[in-house]
Amino acid sequence: MSSKRLSVVVTRRLPEVVETRLKELFDVTLRDSDTPMTREELVAAVQEADVLVPTVTDTIDAGLIGQAGPQLKLIANFGAGFDHIDVATARSRGILVSNTPGVVTEDTADMVLALMLGVTRRIQEGLAVMQAGEWQGWAPTAFLGGRLGGRRLGILGMGRIGQAVARRAAAFGMQIHYHNRHRLRPETEDALQATYWDSLDQMVARMDVLSVNCPSTPSTYHLLNARRLKLLKPSAVIVNTSRGEVIDENALTRMLKAGDIAGAGLDVYEHGIKGNPELRNMPNVVMLPHMGSATEEGRVEMGEKVIINVKTFADGHRPPDQVIPAML
Structure with missing residues (x-):
C-alpha cells in the first residue's frame, strides 16, 4: 500500500473513542446522525471510499457492490455477523470482507x-x-x-x-x-x-x-x-x-x-x-430491541477490532478477521 492515508467511510455513529482513533489513523468520513444510511448514501460511499465500515443495519448486496468504485478494497464490518453482506460478490470483485468476532x-x-x-x-x-x-x-x-x-x-x-x-x-x-x-x-x-x-x-x-x-x-x-x-x-x-x-x-x-x-x-x-x-x-x-451485545465495553472492543483490520490492510497485509468462504 502507498503512504497515502486510506479513505474510510463509517456508516453509523460509533463510540467516540473509536471514531477519534479512526480519525487519527485514516482519512475518515464520520456520520453526524445516528441513523442508517439511505441506499443513495451507501452508493456514494462505495464509490468514494477505499474502506467501508458498515453495520448490521446496512444491506451490502450484489447491487450495491456492483456500483462500487475500483478503489474499494475492504468492507470492515462493525459486528460479528455478516449475513447482510454479499461476501461472494465482494470476493469476486476483489474486495475483502472482515468482521469482529469474539468480542460480544x-x-x-x-x-x-x-x-x-x-x-x-x-x-x-x-x-x-x-x-x-x-x-x-x-x-x-x-x-x-x-x-x-x-x-x-x-x-x-x-x-x-x-x-x-x-x-x-x-x-x-x-x-x-x-x-x-x-x-x-x-x-x-x-x-x-x-x-x-x-x-x-x-x-x-x-x-x-x-x-x-x-x-x-x-x-x-x-x-x-x-x-x-x-x-x-x-x-x-x-x-x-x-x-x-x-x-x-x-x-x-x-x-x-x-x-x-x-x-x-x-x-x-x-x-x-x-x-x-x-x-x-x-x-x-x-x-428487547437487539440489546444482546449492547455494552460499552463490547462496542469499544468491536471498534478496536475494526481498527486493527483496517490498519493491517493499510500496512499491506490481510485483515486478521477476514471472512473466508469456509465461514459462509
Whole structure:
C-alpha cells in the first residue's frame, strides 16, 4: 500500500473513542446522525471510499457492490455477523470482507440468561404491575414462575456464544444439551457436561428451554419452522439472541397465542425491527430491541477490532478477521 492515508467511510455513529482513533489513523468520513444510511448514501460511499465500515443495519448486496468504485478494497464490518453482506460478490470483485468476532460473546450470553429469567420468573408481568401502580401487596400464589435449576437447556449452535451460555446455565443447575453442525471435541464436551444430539428434532422435543445461538445462513433460515416448533413441549420456553430468520416468527406467534409454547424471550425478529405486533401484547413474551451485545465495553472492543483490520490492510497485509468462504 502507498503512504497515502486510506479513505474510510463509517456508516453509523460509533463510540467516540473509536471514531477519534479512526480519525487519527485514516482519512475518515464520520456520520453526524445516528441513523442508517439511505441506499443513495451507501452508493456514494462505495464509490468514494477505499474502506467501508458498515453495520448490521446496512444491506451490502450484489447491487450495491456492483456500483462500487475500483478503489474499494475492504468492507470492515462493525459486528460479528455478516449475513447482510454479499461476501461472494465482494470476493469476486476483489474486495475483502472482515468482521469482529469474539468480542460480544460474554455480553450476548449474559442476555440469554437474562431472557430465560425474564420469561420463567415472569419479570415482565411484575414490571408492568409496578409501573401501572396496581400492586396490591405480596401474596403466596402471586406471580409464580419456575426455577431454571433442573431444567434441560437445548442450545442450537454451540460456537463461542453457545458455549458461554452453557457455562452460565450450568451454574444455574441446568442440564446442557446441544445441536451443532459439528460435534465438539470430547474434552470440550466433558468440560461443559454437554450432551450432543445429532437429530435436532429429537433434541427439541425433549428440552425445557431452547436457546438459538446459530448464525443466519441459507441452511439455518426457518430452521425452527412450524413443524419443528410443534415438537416443543407446551411447557417449553424459547430464547433467540441470534437472528430472527432462524425462527418462523408467524408460526411461533400462533403457538404462543394458543398456549402450545409456554413463553419466549426475543432480542431479534424476522420481519423488521418491531417484530410481529401480536407478540407485544403477550405477557409470556419478553421482547428487547437487539440489546444482546449492547455494552460499552463490547462496542469499544468491536471498534478496536475494526481498527486493527483496517490498519493491517493499510500496512499491506490481510485483515486478521477476514471472512473466508469456509465461514459462509
